[in-house]
Amino acid sequence: MSNWIWGQRLDAIQRELCDPRASARSVSEIAxxxxxxxxxxxSRAFKNRFGCSPRDMRARALPLQPG
Structure with a gap:
């Protein structure tokens, strides 16, 4: 049961990291x-579940905009 709960939390964090509305929040703050x-x-749990670091996930989802 606890693995399921942690998995749900990791999924929610992944969604938030990819949400432009949360871009001002740090990865640690969200976690x-x-x-x-x-x-x-x-970071280890996230990488184990998604195959990349939280920062890499965010960078791919929210590329820097010029200007």
Whole structure:
């Protein structure tokens, strides 16, 4: 059951990282808001689930706009 809960949280974080409305929030801030309290543990769990780092996921979803 706890694995399912953590999976749901990771999925929610992934959606938020890819949402332009959340682009001002840091990766750590988003992770902590969803119940993670250790940035390194979060990064490992995220990479294990999605195959890339949270920063890479965000960079692909929200490329920098010129100007």
């Amino acid at each position: 902590f808001a969803w119940g993670f309290n250790d940035a390194a543990h979060f």
